[in-house]
Amino acid sequence: xxxxxxxxxxxxxxxxxxxxxxxxxxxxxxxxxxxxxxxxxxxxxxxxxxxxxxxxxxxxxxxxxxxxxxxxxxxxxxxxxxxxxxxxxxxxxxxxxxxxxxxxxxxxxxxxxxxxxxxxxxxxxxxxxxxxxxxxxxxxxxxxxxxxxxxxxxxxxxxxxxxxxxxxxxxxxxxxxxxxxxxxxxxxxxxxxxxxxxxxxxxxxxxxxxxxxxxxxxxxxxxxxxxxxxxxxxxxxxxxxxxxxxxxxxxxxxxxxxxxxxxxxxxxxxxxxxxxxxxxxxxxxxxxxxxxxxxxxxxxxxxxxxxxxxxxxxxxxxxxxxxxxxxxxxxxxxxxxxxxxxxxxxxxxxxxxxxxxxxxxxxxxxxxxxxxxxxxxxxxxxxxxxxxxxxxxxxxxxxxxxxxxxxxxxxxxxxxxxxxxxxxxxxxxxxxxxxxxxxxxxxxxxxxxxxxxxxxxxxxxxxxxxxxxxxxxxxxxxxxxxxxxxxxxxxxxxxxxxxxxxxxxxxxxxxxxxxxxxxxxxxxxxxxxx
Amino acid sequence: xxxxxxxxxxxxxxxxxxxxxxxxxxxxxxxxxxxxxxxxxxxxxxxxxxxxxxxxxxxxxxxxxxxxxxxxxxxxxxxxxxxxxxxxxxxxxxxxxxxxxxxxxxxxxxxxxxxxxxxxxxxxxxxxxxxxxxxxxxxxxxxxxxxxxxxxxxxxxxxxxxxxxxxxxxxxxxxxxxxxxxxxxxxxxxxx
Numbered sequence: 148x149x150x151x152x153x154x155x156x157x158x159x160x161x162x163x164x165x166x167x168x169x170x171x172x173x174x175x176x177x178x179x180x181x182x183x184x185x186x187x188x189x190x191x192x193x194x195x196x197x198x199x200x201x202x203x204x205x206x207x208x209x210x211x212x213x214x215x216x217x218x219x220x221x222x223x224x225x226x227x228x229x230x231x232x233x234x235x236x237x238x239x240x241x242x243x244x245x246x247x248x249x250x251x252x253x254x255x256x257x258x259x260x261x262x263x264x265x266x267x268x269x270x271x272x273x274x275x276x277x278x279x280x281x282x283x284x285x286x287x288x289x290x291x292x293x294x295x296x297x298x299x300x301x302x303x304x305x306x307x308x309x310x311x312x313x314x315x316x317x318x319x320x321x322x323x324x325x326x327x328x329x330x331x332x333x334x335x336x337x338x339x340x341x342x343x344x345x346x347x348x349x350x351x352x353x354x355x356x357x358x359x360x361x362x363x364x365x366x367x368x369x370x371x372x373x374x375x376x377x378x379x380x381x382x383x384x385x386x387x388x389x390x391x392x393x394x395x396x397x398x399x400x401x402x403x404x405x406x407x408x409x410x411x412x413x414x415x416x417x418x419x420x421x422x423x424x425x426x427x428x429x430x431x432x433x434x435x436x437x438x439x440x441x442x443x444x445x446x447x448x449x450x451x452x453x454x455x456x457x458x459x460x461x462x463x464x465x466x467x468x469x470x471x472x473x474x475x476x477x478x479x480x481x482x483x484x485x486x487x488x489x490x491x492x493x494x495x496x497x498x499x500x501x502x503x504x505x506x507x508x509x510x511x512x513x514x515x516x517x518x519x520x521x522x523x524x525x526x527x528x529x530x531x532x533x534x535x536x537x538x539x540x541x542x543x544x545x546x547x548x549x550x551x552x553x554x555x556x557x558x559x560x561x562x563x564x565x566x567x568x569x570x571x572x573x574x575x576x577x578x579x580x581x582x583x584x585x586x587x588x589x590x591x592x593x594x595x596x597x598x599x600x601x602x603x604x605x606x607x608x609x610x611x612x613x614x615x616x617x618x619x620x621x622x623x624x625x626x627x628x629x630x631x632x633x634x635x636x637x638x639x640x641x642x643x644x645x646x647x648x649x650x651x652x653x654x655x656x657x658x659x660x661x662x663x664x665x666x667x668x669x670x671x672x673x674x675x676x677x
Numbered sequence: 678x679x680x681x682x683x684x685x686x687x688x689x690x691x692x693x694x695x696x697x698x699x700x701x702x703x704x705x706x707x708x709x710x711x712x713x714x715x716x717x718x719x720x721x722x723x724x725x726x727x728x729x730x731x732x733x734x735x736x737x738x739x740x741x742x743x744x745x746x747x748x749x750x751x752x753x754x755x756x757x758x759x760x761x762x763x764x765x766x767x768x769x770x771x772x773x774x775x776x777x778x779x780x781x782x783x784x785x786x787x788x789x790x791x792x793x794x795x796x797x798x799x800x801x802x803x804x805x806x807x808x809x810x811x812x813x814x815x816x817x818x819x820x821x822x823x824x825x826x827x828x829x830x831x832x833x834x835x836x837x838x839x840x841x842x843x844x845x846x847x848x849x850x851x852x853x854x855x856x857x858x859x860x861x862x863x864x865x866x867x868x869x
Contacts, residue, residue, distance in 0.1 A: 152700050177716055260715070317713040317739040318696075320704055389739065396738040471742040483744030486764040489792035493759055494782040496687065498723035531721065608716075
């Protein structure tokens with residue numbers, strides 16, 4: 148037993164290693180990146196297990212599934228929207244099942260600190276009809292991870308763990324236990340893994356047969372805690388994940404707690420929920436993310452004779468991250484006395500491109516080259532360069548999901564938008580830009596793709612990239628882009644005029660052009676030199 | 678025994694290094710803690726904060742409720758003001774007087790400092806000057822930690838030891854500058 152300071156993300160990584168992990172795969176994305184960062188750190192020099200940044204989340208998932216097929220334990224981790232990318236293998240892995248333990252960690256971002264939506268991964272647990280965990284603190288993140296691998300092998304199914312930003316990025320001491328050895332190789336049976344309809348129907352039946360056992364396991368889980376207040380049957384609370392902490396925080400000074408149920412596993416512990424709801428008249432459901440529990444509780448018609456409060460009732464806000472203050476208010480308590488605000492109007496301090504960032508020079512050249520054109524035609528993507536949306540650049544007009552810039556520019560060009568420009572980073576291009584560029588090259592679509600090659604995955608802290616340098620140029624050519632319309636520029640102030648001309652020329656070309664802006668990220672340059 | 682602290686500053690100013698020192702010192706002093714921090718997009722020159730909660734008992738929320746913070750510890754004066762509503766009515770503000778101007782509408786510094794002093798208890802140190810004197814302007818965060826040291830429920834010797842551990846691997850001059858920065862922050866707080 149030892150005590151270590153760990154982020155929620157790191158507690159998952161260490162829990163996985165102590166559960167006998169053989170391989171982990173991931174694609175960077177806030178707030179999940181630190182899981183793989185820490186796994187790579189733990190793998191260290193002797194590489195006792197594999198820890199790999201994959202090309203994208205779908206690939207990461209399939210790599211992890213291959214490990215599971217081989218009978219070994221695998222971890223695949225990403226941010227919530229990464230699970231959209233990996234949704235195909237994810238959903239189908241519920242049918243193939245897992246051979247070696249397979250844990251999927253999806254880190255949600257309520258409040259959209261660093262994301263484009265607030266989707267709640269618990270819906271994926273329900274969608275795939277598998278088992279899910281939702282830890283409330285770092286210690287639970289460690290314990291649940293260890294348990295999840297055993298459970299995955301017991302049910303023969305992948306298990307999903309839902310994290311949220313607040314836990315992923317919070318540090319605390321964690322008690323750890325001795326590591327379990329890795330599994331021996333033991334290949335999966337072809338009849339389980341070949342999802343021809345004849346096999347898939349049988350496998351799906353098995354998945355459905357396991358549902359009742361999963362509910363039973365949930366009801367008996369030590370992580371779900373039911374406490375009934377025998378003296379007060381008026382009001383009770385159902386709380387999950389970090390929201391449970393906010394509930395306990397608000398009640399910390401009180402002589403007696405209302406009846407409550409802490410929910411940490413899915414499918415829902417139906418027996419425990421019936422007991423809590425049976426005991427009280429009014430139930431407040433407190434959960435960070437979507438009203439997942441609340442909606443199941445209420446169904447279409449509500450519960451006769453009971454009042455269910457939560458996000459659907461307007462007792463808690465339907466969007467944004469919960470906080471101890473919001474939950475305190477929902478429990479009917481007034482605010483704590485606090486210092487008055489200073490009264491001085493506080494200028495906001497949004498994030499911005501670093502001083503000397505190559506993207507800044509590319510945006511300046513792009514803006515200049517586009518002067519006098521129809522405007523609002525720059526489709527951007529996910530990365531530091533999304534900050535090109537902010538002043539002084541105001542250089543981009545869309546940002547949707549990984550790789551969308553190229554497909555969207557093509558669609559817009561197809562129906563007459565001109566010029567249609569796509570701006571995408573090298574890592575994002577490798578992740579999801581190659582296939583849409585293959586299509587655009589085949590059609591010689593009238594558009595210009597600018598690939599910002601800074602040789603790293605910058606926004607998430609400088610992870611490696613698969614589509615950079617010479618390899619990137621050969622790749623673009625291999626996709627069928629005409630060689631004379633593959634141009635490179637070096638985004639530096641001294642090359643501004645030259646770069647403007649290159650962009651103008653290629654925008655003028657009636658067909659597909661790709662301009663690669665090559666200059667290393669200043670943060671990475673600094674790290675390399677220090 | 679418990680203490681809730683909001684650590685504040687601008688991305689890149691070393692808030693997480695302050696948090697690292699306090700975390701490790703707390704562990705060494707036998708305290709439990711939770712420390713929520715900001716990663717990702719906001720780290721690029723944006724406002725960043727960390728909620729630091731120390732206790733010898735159970736800590737529930739990773740976030741500090743408004744009105745519960747005993748201290749705001751800020752490497753930048755405008756950033757100190759951003760979290761005033763988290764501070765208890767008798768809480769203390771420990772802040773640098775050195776503005777970080779990476780936005781066009783940064784208010785007049787005199788007005789910012791006047792607002793800081795409206796807190797019932799405030800300690801203001803010129804972190805840029807002290808850090809430069811200590812040997813590196815990068816040590817402003819450790820100057821602030823020194824300025825806060827006397828008000829923390831952690832043992833000063835443990836803090837000092839943890840700074841030593843953190844910077845030992847980065848060369849003698851960096852280590853010495855940071856230890857000196859800690860001492861000069863401590864002294865400046867006594868005199869303020």
